[in-house]
Amino acid sequence: KQEVTQIPAALSVPEGENLVLNCSFTDSAIYNLQWFRQDPGKGLTSLLLIQSSQREQTSGRLNASLDKSSGRSTLYIAASQPGDSATYLCAGNQGAQKLVFGQGTRLTINP
């Protein structure tokens, strides 16, 4: 059974820093790996989707990588801003677009 783990559970950094969020998964047979953002009390916003045949995806200041052999994905945020403060969730697609989620990393960017 697929298990997804995110470390750390919470992270607080000063504005302007570059940072990395980590995600690990136990079953390398995933179709794709997706990163989401969740603001308090809100739904999820899709950030980046990496297909199993891809190694990384980029969108603006965000870059996500996928290493299926090691069961790891990272989300890199460049030049962090207070507006980046949110919970970031990674999820592996097990087929039929059924997602298995990690517990999330709660990110706080301090002005």
Next chain:
Amino acid sequence: DGGITQSPKYLFRKEGQNVTLSCEQNLNHDAMYWYRQDPGQGLRLIYYSQIVNDFQKGDIAEGYSVSREKKESFPLTVTSAQKNPTAFYLCASFWGDYTFGSGTRLTVV
């Protein structure tokens, strides 16, 4: 604007009562999903439907039921058999990428 509408935003349920959470989408997506989120945890899949009149159990389907009579609608009923229903419920649809609703927070009183 296209999207997913979940209602109500907040819902209170008495012990032994069934309640239904609404999820409507105007994106023309075939696949729809219901997830449950507990504090400090990731989302867990309750039910999903890949086409009208068909749905499948997810990882935590016990105590829940769904229907998919129309493409745009995928309501979730939380039955009295669900012993710990207090949670944040999220509906999603998929076509190339996921679109999530804004959620319903259900509390047992």
